[in-house]
Amino acid sequence: MTSPRRVVVVGADAAGMSAAHQALRTAARRGEALAITALESSDHTSYSACGIPYWMAGDVGSGDDLVARTADQHRDAGIDLRLGTTVVAADLAGRTVTTSAGEVLGYDDLVVATGAPAVVPDWALRADGTSYDGVGVVKTLDDGAAWVRSFTRVGPGAHVVVVGAGYIGVEVAEAALEQGFGVTVLTRTRGMGMLEDEMSDLVNTGLVDAGVELVLGAEVTGLELDGDRVTGVHWEGGSREADLVVVAVGVRPATDFLAGSGLEMADNGALRPDPHGRVADHVWAAGDCCEVRRRIDDQWVFRPLGTHAAKHGRALGDSLGGGDLSFDGMVDTSITRFSACGVHLEIARTGLSRADAETAGFDPVALVTEGTTAAGYMPEAEPIAIWVMADRTTRRLLGVQVVGGHGAGKRIDTAAAVLWAEGSVDDLAWMDLSYAPPFSTTWEVLQIAARRVAERL
Ligand SMILES: Cc1cc2nc3c(=O)[nH]c(=O)nc-3n(C[C@H](O)[C@H](O)[C@H](O)COP(=O)(O)OP(=O)(O)OC[C@H]3O[C@@H](n4cnc5c(N)ncnc54)[C@H](O)[C@@H]3O)c2cc1C
Structure with a gap:
């Protein structure tokens, strides 16, 4: 009897766990058993980051409501899920990954689904690389919990500065207004810069009508601090007192552990998988750590969205399990709302x-x-x-x-x-x-x- 194919999934959220479950289903249909190990650096798996701003706004009762599948549910399905386990290196020729604890795991197939952590500019960080009190990003369930605690600590009437006016910046501005805070939004360019100017102007007007102080063209230069706690933000040409500063300036693929692997990557480190999720022999990838193919102009673009992560993850899992599903690109569709005051x-x-x-x-x-x-x-x-x-x-x-x-x-x-x-x-x-x-x-x-x-x- 042959031993089951060993699959190691790095990153156990939307893309990784969609892939893992679909691979099990497809392989089982073909009569094949897979031994899937999913390695996840955080203590969370399969939750909706998309719901975090609505949790911060008070529309969602708790972080648990955002969890789509618990760790136990994954394990019950036969996946060896290891939380708190970070992969620091991969040897694609030798087919092994190494964790920060020094453990080396062999694989037959590797799935890279490490997502894209939020970018934190230097001005937001202490010398040791941690964030000042009252300053942070909105990316993980832990970030959401920290913001819910901070909102309670500062209380209504406090002032929140949001740096960045993309989807997350706008959603956080809504949340902060809904919690009764004063809100300033700073953006280097304009509100919702992915829109044409005339459409972006309508968003800007809506933000201002709801009471947001919107500063366009603001390049943040630093923070005002009282000890370790933030009390204000400076930008070229202005400043504002702040009890909390939310940084929402973008994300970057978590592919550093693949540096030197020879895999094709975009300038920001994003991988470029084929429609089945393959990036090389026995190496697969999907989700925010990847670019996606835009069908209209046939270009690779970086669009870190859950809708792509779920679809590409499923197609990857099916192909890995022996099927033929493919993720045939996208047409660059996205949506959000701003609803407050x-x-x-x-x-x-x-x-x-x-x-x-x-x-x-x-x-x-x-x-x-x-x-x-x-x-x-x-x-x-x-x-x-x-x-x-x-x-x-x-x-x-x-x-x-x-x-x-x-x-x-x-x-x-x-x-x-x-x-x-x-x-x-x-x-x-x-x-x-x-x-x-x-x-x-x-x-x-x-x-x-x-x-x-x-x-x-
Ligand atoms: C506030 C917010 C709102 C959003 N709203 C929307 C929305 O409305 N619509 C939409 O389509 N998308 C939205 N998104 C984007 C969506 O959440 C992501 O596209 C989706 O989570 C990507 O899934 P993923 O599995 O590729 O990456 P992730 O969800 O980031 O998961 C990657 C996992 O890999 C782990 N990991 C990373 N490196 C390692 C390593 N070396 N070793 C082990 N584990 C590792 C990470 O801890 C993480 O859990 C939103 C995101 C945020 C933050």
Whole structure:
């Protein structure tokens, strides 16, 4: 009798555990047993980081509510899950990994699913590399718990400075306002910089209307401290007193332990797996430690999102288990909301930016269209703005962005489906979408927006 194939998974969250469970299922269907060991440096596994800002806001009762599968559930499924175990080196030729405790584990297949920890700038760190009191990132369940404790400690009326105005910065600003804090958002560029300027301006206006002090073009230079505790933030041209400082300036793939391995990596260390998750013989990867392929312009891009981690992890697991599922890239779709102090904005995008489209050689034509989310005579009607971009020559739909009230955001999925199918702006304008007054105008605003662009081509 042959011994089961040994699979070592490094990183036991969305991508790693999706892969592990799918590999077991697929292999079992084929009559093969796998011996899967999952090594995880933290004490947590399979939780929704995406829910942490809503826990901070008070919408989610506890960190436990964010746990999708417990360590015991993984173990019951037959996975040897080892928490508190960090991999520090991998020998791909010898097929071993080494942990920080010096243990060497052999594998037949290695799955890299180490994610991308938050970037912490030097100004936020003590000389020993730890963060000052009241300063931190929003990345892990432990971070969430620390912020919930800090929010209780400082109490309503305290002031929170958020550095960064991307998805997490905006979600944290919502949470802090909901907890009754004063909020300053500092951004080097602009609010939601992944949007076109005219759409980003709408987000900026929403933040300010909700009472956020928004400082655009702010390059943070340092902190004001009382002993070890933060009391303020300085940036070029300004400063602000602060009880808490949330740093949300991006993430970087955790692939340092693969340095020198010869694997293809992007400049930031992201791996580039094929649709089945393969990066080399017997080496697989998925999730935030990887770039993803954008179908529209066939480019590798770094989009650390749970939706990609889950899908790519599953495809990887299936292929590792002997199946053929593949993750065939994405069209750059994402969504968030900012909802606080009487302002409710749903913010979503899919496809290329104008700059991406020009780089890819398209001849983009784009317009912003304003309308309402429901028939104007209905009480639920709220403003919505939609940016649509198409290629002048081929009429291909290239990108759509949405900022608007309740019901605005998920309209992006219709546009994403057209992009996925490489459809035209005319497809979007004329396809059969549902209509009744509580949900849309007779001519759905997304279709009006597409039609207006079609008429300009
Ligand atoms: C606040 C917040 C909000 C978010 N909101 C959304 C959202 O709304 N929608 C969306 O699609 N995505 C969202 N995301 C992103 C989403 O959470 C991630 O894309 C997803 O968690 C990635 O899964 P992953 O398994 O690749 O990486 P991770 O979840 O980061 O897991 C990687 C694991 O590897 C472990 N690890 C790292 N290095 C080692 C090592 N050397 N040895 C052992 N273990 C190691 C880490 O401890 C970690 O547990 C959000 C993220 C955050 C932080």
